[in-house]
Amino acid sequence: MNRRELAGFLRSRRERIGPAEVGLPIGPRRRTPGLRREEVAQLAFISTEYYTRLEQARAPRPSREVLAGLARALRLSDAERDHLYHLAGVPPSLPAGPSREVRQSILDLLHRLPQSAAIVISATYEVIAWNHLAAALLEDFSAVSRRDRNLMRRVFLEPHPRDQRLYSLSDVDAFARTSAQYLRATAARYPDDPEVAELVQELIAGSEEFAQLWASHDVCAKPALCKSLQHPMIGPITVNCDVLDIADRDQRLVIYTAPPGSPSEEALRLLSVVGTQRMDVPG
Structure with missing residues (x-):
């Protein structure tokens, strides 16, 4: 003290x-x-x-x-x-569970990135904010329940073929490992939060892959800096992936951008115009 x-x-x-x-x-x-x-x-x-x-x-x-x-x-x-x-010589106590409240300045930032797809994820991999281009590139998160906006449930529990999991990401296996390692660290930070405990138990019971990853006790994850995905209307898109920590809320801002002059940049520009509308349905 x-x-x-x-x-x-x-x-x-x-x-x-x-x-x-x-x-x-x-x-x-x-x-x-x-x-x-x-x-x-x-x-x-x-x-x-x-x-x-x-x-x-x-x-x-x-x-x-x-x-x-x-x-x-x-x-x-x-x-x-x-x-x-x-x-006072007293370690600050952590909140009981991960924050889902996104700071207004971060929400403003999302909408000031019209040429980048950006989402905010909580410490449990729930998508809690997104911009227009992210909804067009990944999915319209406003149209799904809060439960279905959890990316870990999507990657480990949805019954899709392996090459179609989580927006057909090329590095979905790496994402699975990283998310399991990150969730283990989250569970240690919030040992008394019932939602975190429920998510862990649900994933262990529903996914042998997650159960094996969880049993490894690994917590050191290396972020992927480049991702490729298969958009259902546009086709393959390769983007750079940058993750910025929002330390005071224990959240992360994920920004997807395409190399200047690349076909993927043209694809993102097209998506920014058409948004979430279905282009395969006759008008």
Whole structure:
């Protein structure tokens, strides 16, 4: 526990919050910016004496409950909350399960990539956001249930011929290995989440291939940088695959692009125009 740094951090966060932001009257006698110590203590459900000692670097290590109350009272961001826990010498606790809420700035980014197909996947390989071109290239995710948007269920449990699994990806076996390894790491991060446990058990029971991969206990996965798939209307398309971590949400942004001037770039450009409409059905 770094008492001096913790004291300075608490004081700086307290002084930046105006009373009106937390529903308190401003009053005529405020000589210093921000909240008073007793107001923070009240909002955090702790005694004013104990909070004062924290700011004076004289208090014993606060409990998780106290830290959670302080983070709430001081309106800390996720990064500030983790910093608070580290200063107090308490490892930040992980959320109970993987987040499915996509940050608005990421949603905006998806739609600013009109020449790239992009999706956001959760820590359990559920597609939780996508743009127009991704729906045209892969499938219209809005037309399927949340359960069917899980790519691991699609690759391990759907009864397709091996060369037609998961959009007929050329590296579907590599994807299967990578996803199993990633899911094992996810299960370790969220040991108490029922949805993660249910997914693992469902895959083990329904897929001998997954059960064997799971039994290997491997967690080190190498991403594939290039993928080929067989689009039902356009034909073969080869794309570069870049994966960007969204660390604060434990999510990943997957972006598919085609080499400039290639036939695949022309194919993506065509898909961006026709979207998800069926081109094999007479108009």
